[in-house]
Amino acid sequence: MSKSVVVVGSGNAALCAGIAALEAGARVLMLEKGDEALAGGNTKYTAGAMRFAYDGNADLIPLLRDPEDDRLPVTEFGSYTADAFAHDLLGFNDGRPLSPEQEVLIARSGDTMTWLAGHGVKFDPIYSRQSFEKDGRHVFWGGLTLAAANEGVGLFDMEMAAFQRLGGKIRYEAAVTDLIHENGRVAGVMVGSEEIRADAVILACGGFEANAEMRASYIGADWTKAKVRGTPLNTGDGLTMALAAGAQEYGFFGGCHATPMDLHMADYGNLEIPHGARKNYRKICYFLGVMLNARGERFVDEGINFRNYTYAQFGRAVLEQPGHFAWQIFDAKVFDLLYEEYTFEDAHFVSADTLADLIPLLDGVDPAAAAATLEAYNDAVDESTPFDPTALDGKGTTGLALAKSNWAQRLNEGPFRAYPVTGGITFSYGGLKVDQTGAVLDTSEAAIPGLYACGEMVGGVFYNGYPGGSGLTSGAVFGRQAGAGAAQGG
Incomplete structure (x- = not known):
């Protein structure tokens, strides 16, 4: 049988x-x-x-x-x-x-x-x-x-x-x-x-991942603030039942798949948004620009590797910034390279014709520090190496305490856009x-x-x-x- x-x-x-x-x-x-x-x-x-x-x-x-x-x-x-x-x-x-x-x-x-x-x-x-x-x-x-x-x-x-x-x-x-x-x-x-x-x-x-109490217990208190990229139903029920049956905990409980997400998305994923936006408000084109935290500082090397290998770590990095948010900043040179989740109707961003006009729109960010960071970044960009998004192009910065290793281009062509992001969790x-x-x-x-x-x-x-x-x-x-x-x- x-x-x-x-x-x-x-x-x-x-x-x-x-x-x-x-x-x-x-x-x-x-x-x-x-x-x-x-x-x-x-x-x-x-x-x-x-x-x-x-x-x-x-x-x-x-x-x-x-x-x-x-x-x-x-x-x-x-x-x-x-x-x-x-x-x-x-x-x-x-x-x-x-x-x-x-x-x-x-x-x-x-x-x-x-x-x-x-x-x-x-x-x-x-x-x-x-x-x-x-x-x-x-x-x-x-x-x-x-x-x-x-x-x-x-x-x-x-x-x-x-x-x-x-x-x-x-x-x-x-x-x-x-x-x-x-x-x-x-x-x-x-x-x-x-x-x-x-x-x-x-x-x-x-x-x-959808259980805030378990996230805090296993991953850390910051993770109570995380957006949940997917279903609200993954609350650890199977894990709890298995452990009660004598199963052993195994693997790295302090880690999770994370990604930068739209700061203003709902607490959970949304299956009703259009097909092209089913990436659920994630924002993973940071490698084409820079990210600033509330102190107006860059906090990761946005171009250290292809985004396939960094977004899970950078989602965590964003969540652990002051206030659990950051801004991703781009100029017009890369607008046509931004993924569709940056352009669908629910995407949140601010825009201005100049960087000077954009900076005051970055809610929660120290404007003087942001201006200084962006000026230093622009001055540090290597202009002799061509930009190539298909490869680790080596087009980086020089002289910065935190380099951008690849795809570094000056933010100098208006208009400019900035997208507010936080950390989102996909799975534990x-x-x-x-x-x-x-x-x-x-x-x-x-x-x-x-x-x-x-x-x-x-x-x-x-x-x-x-x-x-x-x-x-x-x-x-x-x-x-x-x-x-x-x-x-x-």
Whole structure:
């Protein structure tokens, strides 16, 4: 008789777990805390980008929604090897070697993308955010090339369609409140007073990013002020239930995926904003300008690396500034390079024809200090090196205590714009330890029978930062692992 599997959650990781379990012959019931509109966890709020190892164009074409796109013959995707992926992850590990979870993520990333494509989950090249036109060609940079067709909502829709094609069932407004323990194993879940029995339970219900008390406890008091980029429903329920069942805390609980966000956005993400703005008010073009805090000072090297490798750290840096905010300042030279989230109707900014007129509009900022900082920055820009947004161009500053290492251009061409930002949290890094089947391990390193986890629930994947696009890939890799493991092991 086929195994029965309950999946808690309905985002990317949950759906990949469900698809894999169904493939392995299990009967799968998915339980979603929210209503149908809020289903999908954080997945719907993402831009749908997925980072994975590949050797060249030939590896990508089979994954595309439109393999006949007339831009492809003049597109240079480059390659992104397993070694490059490892290098990027190590850059955020604070001296730690690759964790076992990171090694799994790298090794299975490409195959998991092929597996998704085989289930009708198709992708588009990220021309608008990950490439620049150069000498008549589309040149991709940073190793991140593809996003799900129709971004995060499209990823959810395609994965849900695959799940249901295979016979998976889902119930909405069915918040799991406890695990059922019987004969030394997890034997199902409680939805309020209702018992739902199963051979295996997969926790795929996100981290604790929407729980201010847990953010403060694990990450720090500043994080009570963070905007939540995604769903309000990821309040650490799965983590709490698993720890109560004897699971071990694992990974870096003091870290999280963060990003600079519009200061005036709502406290949580908004699925009702237009398709092109589903990046949810994030503001990650700081590398094209400068950021000032309330003291009128720059506080990060805005051009230290491609934004794929800095926005998770810079979101934290913004939140930890006085007043938990900063201003991003640009001049007219880069307006056409700003991503669409800077231009949609809900984007907040101030503008002026001169820097002198802009500075008094920077609410909460010391104007004299801001003027001095911007003057010193302009004077320090290297004018002999050409600006090239497709590469680490070395166009930096000289003589500043805090350099801008790349893409430094003088702010000297009006009009000027400034965007107020704060720190937003996407997901937490700390979680549970799982084995090679996705089974949750207890404090003695033994598998808890019948209990599996994936997605944000898995610790050890990220530490002090995050190469963009890795989160969705991690969810898919560990979701697929947990689904297969639950169906086969029960």
